[in-house]
Amino acid sequence: MSKLQNAIVGGVRTAMGYVPGNWLPGGTPDPLIERRVTLGTQQSRVDGPDKVRGAAHFAAEVPMEGLLYAACVHSTIPRGRITELDVAAAETAPGVALVMTHRNAPKMAVPPPIGLTNLKAAGNNILPVMQDAEIRWNGQTVAVVLAETQEQADLAASLIKVGYEAAVARTRFEKAKADARTPDSLMIEKNRLKKGDVAVALQAAARSVDAIYRTPWHNHTPIEPNAATIAWKGDRLTVHDATQMLNGTAGSLAKVFGIKESQVYVSSPFVGGGFGGKALWDHQILGAAAAKLAGRPVRIALSRASMVRLIGGRSPTEQRVALAAAADGRLKGLLHHGFSVKPPHSACDEAFTLTSRSLYASESFDVVQHTIDLDVLANTFMRAPGEAPGTFALESAMDELAHELGMDPIELRRRNVPDRNPVSGAPHSQSDVMLAYDLGAKRFGWDRRAAAPRSRREGEWLIGMGCATGSFPYARMPGMTVRITLDGSGHATVSSAAHEMGMGTATVQRQHTADRLGLPLESVTVTIGDTSLPFGSFAGGSSQTASLGAAINAASGKLAVELLRLAGNDTPLAGLRPAEIEFVNGGLRKIGEPSRYESFVSILKRAARDQISVTGVSSAPLEMLKFSMHSRSAIFCELLVSDVTGEVRVDRLVGCFDCGRILNPKTAASQFRGGMIMGIGMALTEEALFDERTGRVMSASIADYHVPAHLDVPDIDILWTDIPDPRTPMGARGIGEIGITGVAAAIANAAFNATGKRVRELPLTPDKFLFA
């Protein structure tokens, strides 16, 4: 955000300070918190049968007449110019319909960047796409081949000869630190936080720690590769995409091709894993451009190698955390500084210091982060951007401090958990991380932990236990829109351009709508996944459930008004105002007077209507400005480290989550586990290998980037506090991202407890224990 946006958010915050909390959206707690019927119960996924049968169709599976297949040729230098481009052999290869390079690509505008303020933009890599001979990162697409089959396209792509004139490129993290920039803001926060004097606190402290933590490049690595099936009809563009930003993609492609948003249709009913990586990148633009040139539909399904060249990952971080504490463990000073990569053509902050501004009370704070500019593909958001690497550093440091103090790590946290936001003073909407710790510790058996490192051994295996806090902020997006259509049989259909990537979107909002409208589950259908439906914000920031929840709530209010109007005077509801009625048993009734009731079926029948439709919109999320709203978790790990090989095996994981009300325990537990498993990968194996000499990603296959396999994943116990958040729809906060946070720290802390070795650089590969 700009300085101006900072000022506006700051101004609104100041004004909000004088507004009583109950004036705000969600000020009166959502009545569904108390009145749950299907919410809170275990429900299997509505799309489960299709998915287990292989009948759920993904972007690269949409059949089209006359389809051409695309293959990409990528640059092999990080910076410079194309000087030679020989496509003759490719053009005459069997089955080839088109070779597109910067020489014949159509004119296209630079895609507009993803932003929190523009939901119609989804661009990540804000650079011209195939418009000139310039090379801007190692892996940029220099040619696209279209052929009748994938095999023909792949062969022809291999026949293209490209010559380059290389220019000096910035590819070294350490070297580029000297020119690092210090942005004014991070997401919607000011970047620099100074309160009191941390330097003085560190000098005067009874105990202190001060260390550097490092995390590498990460890739999302969804099992479904990024892919799109694309067709033009005149100047109308259809894109079957794998995206978590339907409307953002439509809006961006409209800008790129100079057409109206209404001329772009994007469909993505199922996404085979997103984690931040399924937004708009060059391939959709290239595919659409090539389809336009060839006059035929195109499928562009990226190979794993093309994915690492064209889909950005999570930036590496180097973080310094220093903590100063009194002898009783209370924090006197908290310093969190650091660097991450964010070239000017990237739209995404890796805001790893945000957690340090709210998690613990400290007398003084010194928090700021810097961005490094490299000639690389833009970094992007990946599951819990900021918080995933940030909690690794902060929560490792807390463990180090507990060790220095000779204090139990949970006790240290208990002494420092604030009762309101320690920086802004804003009250928490709901927060009870210590309850999460208490419940989790009991389930885990924390009392069996030996405080002294290296005290337990079984044969070659050293055994340790560790814990850490996870955290992710609440977010609700404005503008999310749903339509509720109620038909003459009393069946409600909810539709919105929302996304399903495995979260159970339709499953949970079906439960929500049933409870909201007083209907049985069977009387609700949820339709999502394409831009012909009412406007949807993105599936990101763990915001989709709350945003859809607010929109459905708003629509239900309008539905009540509309039904009362239709009901007229010949009804037991006659004369009642919307505030006096409630939805129940497939109809409306007067609150506190059950005899004054009429069913939807009866109202519609009398009014001779087949159906009625209303739309509702998620309002401005003012609650985020008034309250400090964060989900937190307590993560526990027991593991083994081989004294011989340095191998780490995670034996047990427990996660206890304080995320408001849990809406569907079955799908929620899966989502928490999924995040925690990605945390195992982050802790132990995941690292995109980047060649600093050439700026090229070396781990260009799924075999080179190690995500957890079955044998790496133990049984994971999931618990939650289930305390409703009175400021949110349904009392729930988002749960998609928090699962990964805190896990790497809990594992590193357990590894310290096992071995006495503190590894501050992820991933925790065997060498780091053997040679530390």
Add this chain to the structure above:
Amino acid sequence: MAIVINGTNYPLPDDPRVSLLDFLRERLGLTGTKLGCNQGGCGACTVILDGTRVLSCLTLAVQADGRDVLTIEGLASDQSGLHPLQQAFIDHDGLQCGYCTPGQICSAVAMIGELRRGDPSYVTADLVEGPKGGLRQEIRERMSGNLCRCGAHNGIVAAIEQMLNGEAP
């Protein structure tokens, strides 16, 4: 020259470079079998060839000449029904996005056969005695070729365990 897929005969593709995976997905429109990496690393493309699980991305279609291929579409005994393991995946929420799921299920169906046959694995402690079927570690080891990025591992293992402890499929 034909491949039998889910009981139906299909002529071989004319291009010998076509993988069994591309043959299923792009030529026959049987898209239940998923492409995850196209290089043998993820297991999403697993199908059952003459009773044995294979990675269809590493199998040329012509190699399946005259052989029986069973894909996710052919697992259930009738079109709308579900194989008991498919139902167990739903019951235990052994899926999220659903993209790795057909490969996990095909792999598990054939793996159960390997386990019952007594094929040893890396976690089989006593190779003479053979595996003690139903152990979670045994399932995990044998399913480790099927990656799941959503992290549905616990549910997948629970579903397979239920299958192993219940009646034979």
